Amino acid sequence: MEKSNSKIVAVAALVVAVIALSVGFAALSATLNISNDANVTVHPANTFEANINYFGNATCTPSSEHVTVESAGTASGKNWSGIVVKLQEPGDYVTCEATVKNQSTFDGFLKSITADSDIGCAVASTDGASSEKVTEVCGDMEMTVGVGTNGTENVTPKITNSAHVGLSGITTNNSIAKENGTHKVKVTVTYKTPGILADDDIQVTLPGIELSYNTEN
Amino acid sequence: MKKSQIKLTIFSILLIIMICLNSLIISILSSFWKLSIFLLISLMVFKLLFGFEKDNHRYIKDIIFNIIIIYLTSFIIYYLFGLIIGFIRTEMHYSLYGLFNFILPYIIMIILKEFLRYQILVKADKSKLLVLVSIIFFTIFDITNNMNIASFTDKYTIFMLFALHLLPAISNNIAATYITKKVGYKPNILWLSVAGLYYSLLPIVPNTGAYVGAMIKFLFPVIIVYNVYTFFQKKSKNIPLRDNKKERSLSAIFLALFVAILVYFTSGYFRFQAIAIATGSMTPNILKGDVVLIDKKIEPKKLKVGQVIAYKYDSRIIVHRLVDIAKVGSEYYFYTKGDANNGVDKYAIYEDMIVGVVNIKIPYIGNPTVWLNEL
Numbered sequence: 001m002e003k004s005n006s007k008i009v010a011v012a013a014l015v016v017a018v019i020a021l022s023v024g025f026a027a028l029s030a031t032l033n034i035s036n037d038a039n040v041t042v043h044p045a046n047t048f049e050a051n052i053n054y055f056g057n058a059t060c061t062p063s064s065e066h067v068t069v070e071s072a073g074t075a076s077g078k079n080w081s082g083i084v085v086k087l088q089e090p091g092d093y094v095t096c097e098a099t100v101k102n103q104s105t106f107d108g109f110l111k112s113i114t115a116d117s118d119i120g121c122a123v124a125s126t127d128g129a130s131s132e133k134v135t136e137v138c139g140d141m142e143m144t145v146g147v148g149t150n151g152t153e154n155v156t157p158k159i160t161n162s163a164h165v166g167l168s169g170i171t172t173n174n175s176i177a178k179e180n181g182t183h184k185v186k187v188t189v190t191y192k193t194p195g196i197l198a199d200d201d202i203q204v205t206l207p208g209i210e211l212s213y214n215t216e217n
Numbered sequence: 218m219k220k221s222q223i224k225l226t227i228f229s230i231l232l233i234i235m236i237c238l239n240s241l242i243i244s245i246l247s248s249f250w251k252l253s254i255f256l257l258i259s260l261m262v263f264k265l266l267f268g269f270e271k272d273n274h275r276y277i278k279d280i281i282f283n284i285i286i287i288y289l290t291s292f293i294i295y296y297l298f299g300l301i302i303g304f305i306r307t308e309m310h311y312s313l314y315g316l317f318n319f320i321l322p323y324i325i326m327i328i329l330k331e332f333l334r335y336q337i338l339v340k341a342d343k344s345k346l347l348v349l350v351s352i353i354f355f356t357i358f359d360i361t362n363n364m365n366i367a368s369f370t371d372k373y374t375i376f377m378l379f380a381l382h383l384l385p386a387i388s389n390n391i392a393a394t395y396i397t398k399k400v401g402y403k404p405n406i407l408w409l410s411v412a413g414l415y416y417s418l419l420p421i422v423p424n425t426g427a428y429v430g431a432m433i434k435f436l437f438p439v440i441i442v443y444n445v446y447t448f449f450q451k452k453s454k455n456i457p458l459r460d461n462k463k464e465r466s467l468s469a470i471f472l473a474l475f476v477a478i479l480v481y482f483t484s485g486y487f488r489f490q491a492i493a494i495a496t497g498s499m500t501p502n503i504l505k506g507d508v509v510l511i512d513k514k515i516e517p518k519k520l521k522v523g524q525v526i527a528y529k530y531d532s533r534i535i536v537h538r539l540v541d542i543a544k545v546g547s548e549y550y551f552y553t554k555g556d557a558n559n560g561v562d563k564y565a566i567y568e569d570m571i572v573g574v575v576n577i578k579i580p581y582i583g584n585p586t587v588w589l590n591e592l
Contacts, residue, residue: 011468014439017384018476021435022483024376025428026493027589051543051550103545 051104052176052213053077054185060085060096067092070203075099075185081116081208083187088202090140090195096187097151100211102176109217110174110183113145113156113209115164119189120205134202135161140195141204144188147211148173151186164207171217185209222344225267229337229350232259236357240364247362249322256329263336270339274401276448283444284408291437292415299423302486307416319417327409330355334393335402352390359386372592381427385434392438396445408441429484436476443469488514490573492527492534493583495590498555499525499536503575506584509536513573517549525575526553528566536575537562 054075062069066088073082075098085094102108121138123131138161145166146155153173157165176183189206218226235255239246246252263269334355341347357364363382389412393405412434416422425433482491490511497505503525511527511534520526520539527536528551537553540561544550551566 007468011472014436014472015475017435018432018479021380021384021428021431022479023585023589024380025431026483026491026583026586051545053545055546104543 052100052102052108054080055099055101055182058083058096058098060094063091063093063095066201067094068201069094069096072096073206073208078212079208079210080185080187083189083206085189085204085206086201087141087189087191087204089197090191090193093188093190096189098185098187100147100176100183100185102178102181102213104178106215107178108176108181108213108215110147110154110170110176110211111214112166112168112170112212113147113154114166114168114212115143115145115156115159115207115209117207118164119143119159119161119207121161122203122205123200133196133198137196137198137202138204140192141202142190142192143206145209146186146188147183149184151184159207174217176213183211185211218344218346221267221340222342222347225337225340226344226347226350228263228266229347229354233350233354233357236354236361240357240361249319249326252358252361253322253326253329256326256333260329260333260336263333267336267340269336272335272401272403274399276452277400277403280396280400280404280445280448281407283448284404284441287440287444288408288411291440295423295433298425299421302426303424304421305424307419307422315417320414323413324410327413328406330358331393331397331402331405331409334405335397338394338397348394352387352394355390355393356383356386359389377427380431381434384431385438388435388438392442395442399445399449404445408438412437426484429480429486432476432480439472482510488512491579492536493586494536495587498557499538500557502556503536503578504580506581506587508579508583509575510577510579511536511573511575515571515574517551517568517571520551520571520574526551527572527575528553528570529572530564530566530570534572535562 054077056075058072058075058080060069060072060083062085068086070084070086071082073080073084073096080098083096087094119138119141121134121141123134141161143159144155144157145159146152148154154167154170156167157163159165175181187206187209189204191202236246246255334351337351338348341351360378360382363378389409393409396405481487482489484490490513491508492511494503494505494507494509503509509525509527520542522539522542525536525538527534529535535553537555539551540554541552542549543552543565549568551568551571552561553566554561
């Protein structure tokens, strides 16, 4: 009987030790549930933010044969940058398009269009125009950005090599439907007429374009 | 109690005091060589005071053979387990430096320790107090260097000292004491040396993690004791073999099943993982102190709004309900909310953050874990 009691005590002690180990490791490992701050109300924009982005590839169309598109840039997230074109004479222009898609479950509203810098210019070849001439010619380069159903509804003031005021406080023609609604973003860069004629092709680098959307108009 | 046993008890208590001083204050026995020297001096004093007894036990070879079989079987299972959970490289001590500073002094220390244990237990005879004192001394001896570097202000370190060092040391020493009483000190030298050195001699070992590692260190000596106990039960002519075998088998099966189930659900290595809920953010559906079972076999793409999911965030696992799923290109983003919270969680959850789906809840049994975590 005494031996039987000892065995029961031994098995019970083992069970208790095993449970204590398991409870202890469970308590001290990082496997417990936590709650968020119960009083913080999350604005739907936080869930909306991740799901309205540039979608697909950007494309550019030159106005004539002697106009070259070196890069249509990369349109991803909320930023489109890296557009580089070569223009030869006044009247030349390039039109680039990209698409923004709203894959969230909330309707969105375009609120602002921002260019992150001025237009930049460089001479296309080493024995081309002088830097002073390039700067002079660059002053005749103008860029606009339009965003909307057709890409023509909300158009920024002209962006040049000395100014890049965007468009903000947009309240009309700016809605983008939830669950795969789209906006077209149209960028046009023009070699102004009348304008100074460059001795050579001018490589024009356009600023990056960032869009801001909200769930409230 | 005999006069010699009283003297031996005082001797053993003095040893405990000295080893405690080393553990908590002086800390001079910082290497296996120094620990071996301490044991050697203790043995010399013991010889002067009490003299040595010869080891005349029977069945030593049988027990050693059984221990070898247990080790071989255990290593096969251990390494098969590693195929599931993965392996890690160990710090091997194959160099001459490792041999002279680690392997050799460790084996010498084990030999001296077990010889001292044997001598004390032989003199202890039927004195339970002496047996207890010897177990206490050798347990503190085993963890003396771990106690030196422990910080007793941090609950995590205290628990790790308990789980990874103290509990296995208690288990080892109770087992070693039992085996010494039954068959002498030689089998202990074998299994304690292998237990202490395999990690330094094998190039890779299964990456069991702290929890499963602690379980193995604690339970392995129990297996050896059970084997020795069974061996002597078969040799015993007093107890009817059939009744005893049934009782022993039931206990062993119960314990093995219990441990297996616990390790399956709490280790996190298998399909289902149990976690305790530490807050009331999912009240009333899942309460603080409940345990939920996470089914890890899910495809994030097939999740539906309304399901309760577990995901990793900020080095914790959070259990909340899915309220929205968004697809951007080929990627999915998940949004969750605690049932009792006012708003949606402030962040998007990516596919690789998701641990699994919660379908089963066991009420209340997670409370000890939650209380311990809140200490």
